[in-house]
Amino acid sequence: xxxxxxxxxxxxxxxxxxxxxxxxxxxxxxxxxxxxxxxxxxxxxxxxxxxxxxxxxxxxxxxxxxxxxxxxxxxxxxxxxxxxxxxxxxxxxxxxxxxxxxxxxxxxxxxxxxxxxxxxxxxxxxxxxxxxxxxxxxxxxxxxxxxxxxxxxxxxxxxxxxxxxxxxxxxxxxxxxxxxxxxxxxxxxxxxxxxxxxxxxxxxxxxxxxxxxxxxxxxxxxxxxxxxxxxxxxxxxxxxxxxxxxxxxxxxxxxxxxxxxxxxxxxxxxxxxxxxxxxxxxxxxxxxxxxxxxxxxxxxxxxxxxxx
Amino acid sequence: xxxxxxxxxxxxxxxxxxxxxxxxxxxxxxxxxxxxxxxxxxxxxxxxxxxxxxxxxxxxxxxxxxxxxxxxxxxxxxxxxxxxxxxxxxxxxxxxxxxxxxxxxxxxxxxxxxxxxxxxx
Numbered sequence: 001x002x003x004x005x006x007x008x009x010x011x012x013x014x015x016x017x018x019x020x021x022x023x024x025x026x027x028x029x030x031x032x033x034x035x036x037x038x039x040x041x042x043x044x045x046x047x048x049x050x051x052x053x054x055x056x057x058x059x060x061x062x063x064x065x066x067x068x069x070x071x072x073x074x075x076x077x078x079x080x081x082x083x084x085x086x087x088x089x090x091x092x093x094x095x096x097x098x099x100x101x102x103x104x105x106x107x108x109x110x111x112x113x114x115x116x117x118x119x120x121x122x123x124x125x126x127x128x129x130x131x132x133x134x135x136x137x138x139x140x141x142x143x144x145x146x147x148x149x150x151x152x153x154x155x156x157x158x159x160x161x162x163x164x165x166x167x168x169x170x171x172x173x174x175x176x177x178x179x180x181x182x183x184x185x186x187x188x189x190x191x192x193x194x195x196x197x198x199x200x201x202x203x204x205x206x207x208x209x210x211x212x213x214x215x216x217x218x219x220x221x222x223x224x225x226x227x228x229x230x231x232x233x234x235x236x237x238x239x240x241x242x243x244x245x246x247x248x249x250x251x252x253x254x255x256x257x258x259x260x261x262x263x264x265x266x267x268x269x270x271x272x273x274x275x276x277x278x279x280x281x282x283x284x285x286x287x288x289x290x291x292x293x294x295x296x297x298x299x300x301x302x303x304x305x306x307x308x
Numbered sequence: 309x310x311x312x313x314x315x316x317x318x319x320x321x322x323x324x325x326x327x328x329x330x331x332x333x334x335x336x337x338x339x340x341x342x343x344x345x346x347x348x349x350x351x352x353x354x355x356x357x358x359x360x361x362x363x364x365x366x367x368x369x370x371x372x373x374x375x376x377x378x379x380x381x382x383x384x385x386x387x388x389x390x391x392x393x394x395x396x397x398x399x400x401x402x403x404x405x406x407x408x409x410x411x412x413x414x415x416x417x418x419x420x421x422x423x424x425x426x427x428x429x
Contacts, residue, residue: 015424081398173426187408187423194427204408204423210401216428249426253399261398279397282404297404 002182009035010148011045012172013195016159019182023163030162031169034155041068042147044091044140051141055091059137061125072126072133074256075146079121082264084235089118091140093238094231115238144231149213149259152176156211156255168207170194176211176255184208190249190284192218203284203301211255215262216247232266243269247286250276251298257281 003021005028007014016031018024041064043049050068075088096114124141125134135141152174159167160178168177168186173194177186184206191202193216205212217232217240234241248265252258261281265272273295276283282298294300408423 017424168424170424170426173428175424175426185406188405189423189425191425191427194425196425196427198422198425200427202427205405206408207401207405209403212405212426214426214428219428247428251401251405253401257398280400281398282400296400299405299407302407302409 010039010043010151010171012148013170014172015168015170016155017168017170017186018159018163018165019167019180020163020165023165023167027159027163027165027167030158031155034158035151035171037067038071038147038151038154041065042071042143044142044144051143054133054135055140057134059134061127061132061134063131064133066131068133069126069128069131071143071147071150072124072141073128074150075141075143076121076124076126078146078256078260078264082260082267084118084121085264085267086145086260087118087121087235088141088143088146089121089123089135089139090145090233090235090238091142092116092138093118093233093235094142094144095140096238097231097233097240115233117238118233118235120235145263146256146260148172149174149176149211149255152255153211174211174213174255174259175207177207177209181208188212190214192216192247192286194219205299207251210251210253211258212249212251213255213259213262214247214249215259215266217241217266218246232263234267241267241269243267243272244287245269245272245285246288248272248283250281250283252281 001021002017002019003024004015004017005024009032014031014035016024016027018027039046039049041050044051044055046052050062050064054062054064054068072088075086078086079088093116096116119136119139123136123139127133148171152169152171153176155171156167156169156176156178159169163179166177166179166181168175175186175188185208186206187204188207189198189200189202189204190212191200191214193200194214196202215232219231232241233239243266245266248262250258250261250265252261258281261276261279261283265276265283265285268275272285273293276285277295280296282296283294284298285293285295287293
């Protein structure tokens with residue numbers, strides 16, 4: 001018998017599901033520990049986080065712990081593998097867009113968005129051996145595209161080991177699994193908003209291994225001048241990505257890879273279909289007109305398969 | 309040229325044989341130690357290959373109520389690989405998501421766990 005726990009963490013909804021109910025308390029505790037550690041290391045919104053120290057160092061080298069080093073290496077790898085479509089130096093552009101605090105506190109503005117392109121991930125210097133990081137003065141790092149996913153990966157691993165059974169960790173729609181899945185797999189509903197009710201538009205798939213993440217322009221939206229903007233900015237322009245996709249879900253071996261691909265797909269636009277197909281990443285891309293593209297083995301929904 | 313007594317020669321040959329034996333034994337010992345060190349260094353890769361095998365095996369249990377044996381150690385839990393720090397390309401899952409069957413009406417059974425939801429956040 002499976003069991004789950006739900007609570008608020010990292011500014012979103014956190015869920016841990018254990019395939020064996022007695023394992024839930026240990027799994028939950030392990031996930032909480034991981035999320036707390038990630039928040040203290042990687043949050044852009046905490047004055048006492050290590051990331052804030054780096055952002056405020058004025059170009060000086062800063063000593064950081066191994067968790068932030070790991071998170072930064074994951075973010076830089078994501079930037080490399082997406083040719084900068086997912087870039088941790090997007091922080092200043094997000095601040096200028098108004099996303100300068102936990103999203104629950106973000107307010108609209110009557111001023112028009114002033115977009116600036118990201119300085120580019122190559123300006124980030126990480127010395128993993130020495131445990132130091134340096135960014136030029138004025139560069140603001142934001143790990144929003146990868147740190148939550150990294151937290152899901154780490155938490156799932158830790159929870160499975162602690163509980164001794166299969167687990168699924170869901171952090172605001174970034175899902176990671178570890179351990180033996182339930183018979184048939186984990187039921188996952190993909191939709192626009194991770195907080196949507198079970199009958200919201202979308203489809204349900206079974207996940208047996210790895211991770212699944214969804215990026216969407218339909219959530220975290222706010223007003224700037226006459227425009228409504230969203231949080232997925234194109235690092236090349238600093239403006240909200242304006243491609244054909246409103247929501248992209250990707251399955252991958254890790255949640256970091258899944259979320260990297262989903263976010264990059266939103267930024268890349270039409271080119272994302274061939275890119276995801278080339279990488280063999282099963283994905284579901286939802287156009288702004290409501291139509292859906294499925295690539296690299298993403299299954300057709302049950303009713304359509306039956307009709308075909 | 310120094311003349312060598314046969315007894316001296318035999319003793320010298322004995323010493324040579326002993327020295328050769330020690331050299332061979334030493335080489336074998338060093339080879340073993342180096343192999344052990346290499347095995348320990350690449351333990352992570354070994355665990356990953358175990359993960360592949362375990363994860364692709366379908367679970368044998370068919371009922372969710374059945375008690376499970378406790379795993380014998382960390383290696384018994386198939387864990388996802390770490391994503392940070394390497395230049396490997398974005399990695400596909402070992403198995404793509406599968407089509408979820410249409411829920412069949414089964415009023416006599418307890419309601420299943422609601423699905424996890426993946427959406428934007």
